[in-house]
Amino acid sequence: MLIEQGQYVAEEKPLTIVIAxxxxxxxxxxxxxFCYRLATAMKERGHRVHVLAVRGExxxxxxxVRPEAIVHRLQSHAVPTHEYFRIVFPWEVNSQINKLLADINPDVVHAQSHYMIGQQTIAYARKxxxxxxxxxxFMPENLDPFLPFPKWFKKIVARNSWRDMGKIFGKADAVTTPTPLAAKAMKDYARLTKVLPLSNGIEAGxxxxxxxxxxxxxxAPTILFVGRLAVEKNVNELxxxxxxxxxxPDAVLEVVGGGEQRAPLERIAHEQGLSDRVRFLGHVTTEELRLAYLRCDVFCQPGTAELQSLVTLEALSASKPxxxxxxxxLPHLVDVGVNGYMFEPGNREDLAQKLDTVxxxxxxxxxxxxxxxxRKVMNHAQEKTMNSFEALYRGQSVTQH
Structure with missing residues (x-):
């Protein structure tokens, strides 16, 4: 049976779903x-949802037991170079993952990466x-800022990560990624022959x-950035x-989010004489984030490693340039002169000019x-995305929209 992305999926028996x-x-x-939204949507559709995730401490x-799912928090360890990311050690958790999956007895598992938890979950499902x-x-190159190694060694790590992605995801029944560009990269570098571009979706309302x-x-006219304050987000350029x-010249910048780069960014703002015009808001509530989108005059995403950029979709749904x-x-999300502009990465003058223009x-x-x-963001409606994943869970074919 062929399902167009976004087509209604007929009511069938509830599934037991594990999100790794x-x-x-x-x-x-x-x-x-995305995982939270996916779990919430599947729970609302009557499915039994479990999540395997790292423990935060x-x-x-x-x-x-959370409203959206039963969440199994696995023993984990901090990563010294990252503010909050944690990893699991296979020799500690693989047997636990196997036991949890045996007890849950899922109809389908959905791995969100080829690392650690996802790898073992796919291996169990295959067996x-x-x-x-x-x-x-995730793009393996996203690891670059957090690896304390020389550049030549980081390239080896990225190449091996692409290879591992191909081996591990190649065992799955269906493989997706948020954008056509990411799908092409996975075909080129991970040698995956069938990758479905499927938007993460956004609840525009x-x-x-x-x-x-x-x-x-x-x-004052307000520019907004939302996201983790990491090197690859290039907030320093903004x-x-x-x-x-x-x-x-009187524009202000509101920065929503936290991360390891906050202190360096605050120093840059001070050195540029902009301490009174750059406002670091840190982590905010869902309602505070909504108000930040609605009160800004333009949204800016200077990051160069975005597989889709949910925050840009959110800004578009708030009707912001x-x-x-x-x-x-990112180029997939902007029609130049129609809903915004693009700038050359690393070119501060070009970025300043485009912000001035808007x-x-x-x-x-x-x-x-x-x-x-x-209007553009309606192609990424969450309902379409969740219908498509539900169809994949049932073994139905889904075509790209």
């Missing part, structure tokens, strides 16, 4: 948020005839202005571009860009 996630809430990143494996789906949210709702806006904007780095999957427009012109972005 190396990162999960309270971690704040695209993969963790030292200690033995334990199980917690015991359980249907398996594998999704890649969560970020729309409600009827009659009024937002308290900043006095701060440095802010300093050389000419048409709108975007200025994005011309890198990885912020110097009158309100009506910016709103036209925002409305075009909102």
């Amino acid at each position: 996630a190396d990162t999960y809430l309270p971690d704040i990143n695209g993969a963790a948020m 030292n200690g033995k494996t334990f199980t917690e 015991h005839g359980v249907r398996s789906v594998a999704t890649n949210h 969560n970020y729309e202005l409600a009827e009659g709702e009024e937002i308290v806006r900043n006095e 701060i440095e571009a802010l300093a050389i904007m000419k048409q709108v 975007v200025v994005l780095a011309n890198a990885m999957a 912020l110097s427009m009158d309100k009506q012109a910016r709103e036209r860009l925002g409305e075009a972005g909102h």
